[in-house]
Structures are given as structure tokens and as C-alpha cells.
Amino acid sequence: MVVPPGQVLLVLTALPVRSTSMLWKHWRVSNAKLRGAVAVDGSRYKAQLIFPATRAVGGYLWAGDRRLRAPVLRATNRLLASLSVNRRYGCQLKRR
Numbered sequence: 001m002v003v004p005p006g007q008v009l010l011v012l013t014a015l016p017v018r019s020t021s022m023l024w025k026h027w028r029v030s031n032a033k034l035r036g037a038v039a040v041d042g043s044r045y046k047a048q049l050i051f052p053a054t055r056a057v058g059g060y061l062w063a064g065d066r067r068l069r070a071p072v073l074r075a076t077n078r079l080l081a082s083l084s085v086n087r088r089y090g091c092q093l094k095r096r
Helices: 070-081
Strands: 008-014 047-051 057-063 083-086 090-093
Touching: 008 070, 070 083
Parallel strands: none
Antiparallel strands: 008 057, 047 057, 083 090
8 A cells, every 4th residue: 555745545434334433523633633653564664553442433544644734634624524424324525
């Protein structure tokens, strides 16, 4: 996996299980949370963030830089804010 500088890779996982937890509604990214990461198996990235997971939804972010540019940070947080969980189908993004 290669994440170039100035880019992020956001991975959302979802299972069709019943869960009343809405922890995922509080997921946001800030530069303060991006800590350096050691890439393994030939991967290249500078930072990794694992979001607190529920039984139904989990999330991971890999970044090409330890500090994200403001437009990338805004776009990532907008994407996270649009996340909704449909208990029948799992995780989906709201269209705006």
C-alpha cells in the first residue's frame, strides 16, 4: 500500500449487525491525532489512525504526511460526517 504525500486512504468496515452504539458519529481527524507510523511489508505512508470501533463499524486512515493540508483535512472530515449506518446493509455515505 502506498499513500503519496498530500493524500489519505480512508478505509471503512461495516458488518450487518445490530448495534445501538453511535461512536462513529464522533469520528474526526485533526493534525494533532496523526502520529508517525512504521510501514511494514513494503508499504509507504507516514501516519496511521485507527478510529474507535463498534461491533457494526470500524475505520482506519493512512496518510502520506504527518500533517494534512487544510483542504485534505476538511474533505476527510466532511466524508466522516456523512457516514451513516443502516442496520440492514451496514455502513453507507449520505449523498449531499
